[in-house]
Amino acid sequence: EVKENPTKGKKVSVSIISSILDVSSHEWDSCALDATGPEKFNPFLSHGFLSSLEETGCAVKETGWMPSHIIAKDESENILGVAPLYLKSHSYGEFVFDHSWADAYYSFGARYYPKFQCCVPFTPVTGPRILVRNTSFKDQVFDVIVTALKDLTAKSQVSSLHITFPSEAEWYKLKDRGFLQRIGMQYHWKNRNYKSFDEFLMDMKQSKRKNIRQERKK
Structure with missing residues (x-):
């Protein structure tokens, strides 16, 4: 567990859970709803959809999708933000074809898998990936989660961290925080x-x- 101080007098703890079932649907969906806005709520970010992928055995360790979701809480254990994260042993089900990157790693004697994937499995639908409650310090919570993602990637000694199909606003914010940008096209x-x-x-x-x-x- 990592602790940060995003604002004066406000401590945020960041932890990793191995199943979305370890957090209540109300708390997760509150983060998702605040991140998108009630008029643009994305059902694929909901606890119900993501938990169904785990409960049916679609997005689990045995299929190469090991849940490693990020949870940010305040001192009173209130959830301030979440991020759907998976440790991947392949590139299937992402709708991003990075096999050439894997080949490049292998040609230099490096290992591409496992890698971290912050996404909605099997769903190439654009939307926020770092889901933060609408508080006066939401930008700081966003930064805490991004830092936690980077730290986890480095600590786990995996090849890379990918945040796929983020919202346009996130796309720009993540660039400012050191992420490489990729542009895709959809019809x-x-x-x-x-x-x-x-x-x-x-x-x-x-x-x-x-x-x-x-x-x-x-």
């Missing part, structure tokens, strides 16, 4: 209030409509 489909599939097709050129209709008949 998102949006429903423009289409009343039917045919109405959706009418937004396309005739040739594309024809191809899609032929494909659907196969």
